[in-house]
Amino acid sequence: MSRERGSRPTLAKVAELAGVSVSTASLAFSGAGPITAETRERVLQAARDLEYSGPNPLGRQLRSGRSGIVGVLIGDQLGRSFRDPVSIQVLHGLVSTIGEQGLGVLLVPGTPQGSLQLAGLETVGLPPAVDPLVEAAAMDVAVLVWGALTDDPNVAALQRRGVPVVIGEGRAVPGAPLVTIDDRRGTAEAVRHLVELGHTRIAEIALPFGRDERSGPVSPERLEQADRTPTRNRLGGVRDVIQPVLSWETPASLVEHGRDAAMEILGAWVPTSERPTAIFAHSDLLAAGAVIAARELGLRIPEDVSIAGFDGLDLPWLSPDVLTSVHQPLAEKGKALGRAVIALLAGDDPETITLEVGLVQGTTTGPVPEL
Numbered sequence: 001m002s003r004e005r006g007s008r009p010t011l012a013k014v015a016e017l018a019g020v021s022v023s024t025a026s027l028a029f030s031g032a033g034p035i036t037a038e039t040r041e042r043v044l045q046a047a048r049d050l051e052y053s054g055p056n057p058l059g060r061q062l063r064s065g066r067s068g069i070v071g072v073l074i075g076d077q078l079g080r081s082f083r084d085p086v087s088i089q090v091l092h093g094l095v096s097t098i099g100e101q102g103l104g105v106l107l108v109p110g111t112p113q114g115s116l117q118l119a120g121l122e123t124v125g126l127p128p129a130v131d132p133l134v135e136a137a138a139m140d141v142a143v144l145v146w147g148a149l150t151d152d153p154n155v156a157a158l159q160r161r162g163v164p165v166v167i168g169e170g171r172a173v174p175g176a177p178l179v180t181i182d183d184r185r186g187t188a189e190a191v192r193h194l195v196e197l198g199h200t201r202i203a204e205i206a207l208p209f210g211r212d213e214r215s216g217p218v219s220p221e222r223l224e225q226a227d228r229t230p231t232r233n234r235l236g237g238v239r240d241v242i243q244p245v246l247s248w249e250t251p252a253s254l255v256e257h258g259r260d261a262a263m264e265i266l267g268a269w270v271p272t273s274e275r276p277t278a279i280f281a282h283s284d285l286l287a288a289g290a291v292i293a294a295r296e297l298g299l300r301i302p303e304d305v306s307i308a309g310f311d312g313l314d315l316p317w318l319s320p321d322v323l324t325s326v327h328q329p330l331a332e333k334g335k336a337l338g339r340a341v342i343a344l345l346a347g348d349d350p351e352t353i354t355l356e357v358g359l360v361q362g363t364t365t366g367p368v369p370e371l
Contacts, residue, residue, distance in 0.1 A: 009047075009050040009051055009052035010052070011025055011026060011029075011052070013050055013052070014043060014046045014047045014050055014052050015043070015046075017046040017049065017050060018039075018042045018043045018045075018046040019042070020039060020042070020043060024039065024043070025043050027040075028040040028043035028044060029043075029047075029054050067138035067139060067140055068102065068103055068104055068140065069103070069104050069105070069106050069137075069138055069139045069140060070098055070103050070104070070105055070106070070139060070140060070141050070142070070143060070341055071105075071106045071108055071133070071134070071137060071139035071141070071142040071143070071163070072091070072094065072105050072106065072107050072108065072142075072143045072145060073108045073131075073134070073142060073143065073144045073145065073154055074087060074091075074107060074108070074109060074145050074146070075144065075145060075146040075147070077109055078107065078109045080252055080254065081109075083254065084253060084254070084285060085285075085311075085313050085330075086253070086283070086284075086285075086311050086313070086330055087145070089330035089331050089334065090145060090168070090330050090331070090333050090334040090337075091145070091334060092331060092334060093330070093331040093332060093333060093334020093335040093336075093337070093338065094143065094145075094334035094335070094337045094338045094341075095334075095338075096334075096335070096338070097334070097335045097337075097338025097339060097341075097342070098338045098341055098342065101342055101345075103140075103341070106133065106137055106139060108131050108133045108134060108137075109131065130153045130154055130157045131154070134154050134157050134158060135157055135161075139163055140163075140164075140345060141163065141164045141165070141166060141341045141344055141345065142154075142158050142163050142164070142165050142166070143165075143166045143168065143337055143341060144165065144166070144167050144168060144170060145168045145169075145337070146168060146169060146170060146228070146230070147167055147168060147169050147170010147171060147228065147229045147230070152171075155173055164176070164344045166178075166179070166337055166340045166341055166344065166350075167179070168180070168333065168337050169181060169183075169229060169230055169333075170228075170229045171229055172352070177340040177343070177344070177349075177350035177351065177352065177353075178352040178353070179333060179336045179337050179340060179352075179353045179355070180229075180352070180353070180354050180355070181328050181329075181333065181354065181355045181356075181357050182354055182355070182356060182357055183230055183233045183234055183237065183310070183326070183328070183357060184233040184234070184236050184237040184240070185237065185357070186237065186310065186326040186328070186357035186358065186359065187233065187234045187236075187237025187238055187240075187280070187282075187310065187326065188237040188238075188240045188241050189326065189358070189359045190237075190280055190308045190310065190324070190325075190326050190359050191237065191238050191240075191241040191242060191280055191308075192241050193308070193324070193359055193361070193365065194278045194280065194306060194308060194365060195241060195242060197278075197306065197365060197366065197367050197368060198367055198368035199277050199278040199306060199368045200242070200277075200368075201245050201274070201275070201276045201277050201278070202238075202242055202244050202245065202276060202277075202278045202279070202280060203244055203245055203246045203247070203248070203265045203276035203278070203279045203280075204218075204235075204238050204244040204246070204247040204248065204279070204280050204281075204282075205248050205250060205258055205261045205262065205265070205279060205280075205281040205282060205286045205287070205289075205290060206218060206231060206234070206235060206247055206248065206249045206250065206282050207228065207230055207231040207234065207250065207253055207282040207283060207286075208228060208231065208249070208250060208251055208252060208253075209222070209225055209226040209227060209228060209231055209249055210225065210226070210227035210228060211227075213251035213252065214249055214251060215248075215249065215250055215251050215257065215260065215261070216248070216249060217246060217247065217248055217249075217264075218247035218248065218249050222249070223235065223247070230282070231282065234282045234310065235247075238280060244280075245276055246265055246276065248261040248264060248265055250286060253282070253283040253285050253286055254285055254286075254289070255285050255286075255288050255289040255292070256289060257286060257289060258281055258283075258285060258286030258287060258288060258289020258290050258292075258293075259289035259290070259292050259293045259296075260289070260293075261286070261289070261290070261293075262279060262289060262290035262292075262293035262294060263293045263296070263297070265279065265290075266279075266293060266294060266297055266299065266305065267297060275305075276305070277304075277305060277306065277368050277369055278305065278306040278307070278308070278365070278368075279305065279306070279307045279308070280308050280309075281307065281308070281309045281310070282309075282310055283309060283310055283311055284309040284310065284311040284312070284313040284315065284323055284325050285309075285311075285313070286309065287307050287308065287309025287310075287323055287325070287364075288309070288315055288318050288323065290307050291307055291318060291321055291323070291364060294307065301321055301363075301364050302363070302364055302365050302366030302367075303366065303369060304369055305369075306324075306364060306365040306366055306368075307323070307324075307364045307365070308323070308324040308325065308326075308364065308365055309323050309324070309325045309326070310325060310326040310328070311325060311326070311327070311328060311330070312325050312326065312327025312328060312330075312360060313325070320363070321362070321363055321364050322362035322363045322364070323362045323364050324359070324360070324361045324362040324363075324364050324365040325359070325360060325362065326357050326358065326359050326360075327357060327358055327359075327360050328355065328357045329355050329356075329357075332355060333355055336353050336355065340353075
């Protein structure tokens, strides 16, 4: 049987065809309540005959008081985030996990404070802004993928709305589950590897410190201003082992920023005997940029300069070099965030999870050169 031309199928028509009440037909679609398998199949067959796709999802949302949407605050511009394999892999793990529960995702970009800062220029700060989606969009839970900053306006706005929050690799927020990694220990392991190879002149290419997008050398005063948890942890991990000869802050974790930083680090040292013999970069994309810069300067890797990164990305386009890097479980981090979301919606209290990391040696690190 098929529905008559021009008629619109309804749950009531399905119930009539199946010979059941409307409430019983509704239970057949919800999968809940006392209903036999035979009755449920009879209702679903009637729906197929009438080409009825199911109850209005908006109506279900209104009845349950939930939107079925998880807000994901990625903390950066969308274009930059989707150029970063780290973001992509974490988001894949998160979305695949909550998708199995029928939950959708609303991506909310970060709104950076201030404008790009160049070395030697005074910081121009603007008040931190909150994306209108954070203030008004329907969401059952919000996930801050890259953590919360000090006095984060996004967290404050979500808390005012009563939206539960899950934090990824950031500052702990009371009442919010936290999924993080042991990046300070991993960073120290990578720098210790360089020291054991004989390197004492080690430079650092750092992740962004906060909302202001600044590029330039890091002063002792600036070091105290690092507000992003991954940056603070990796700065600390370096200094747990050695004081770098130079630290360079970047505006974002992109290859071009790593290249620009390394050109400054490797090209500005005269005489050559004082040039850093190794670079530790806070991310693999920054490290890859440093490899490109070293090649452009005519330096051999690792004979003239060793370079190590953090993330464990597969970067075949960097061939023949394979980065020495601290590997972190990116997809598993996303899945852990997703499981925390599901637990919150179920009324549970998820615990803080710290994922392990470990150094994997590639071809980009070697013994200190003899100068």
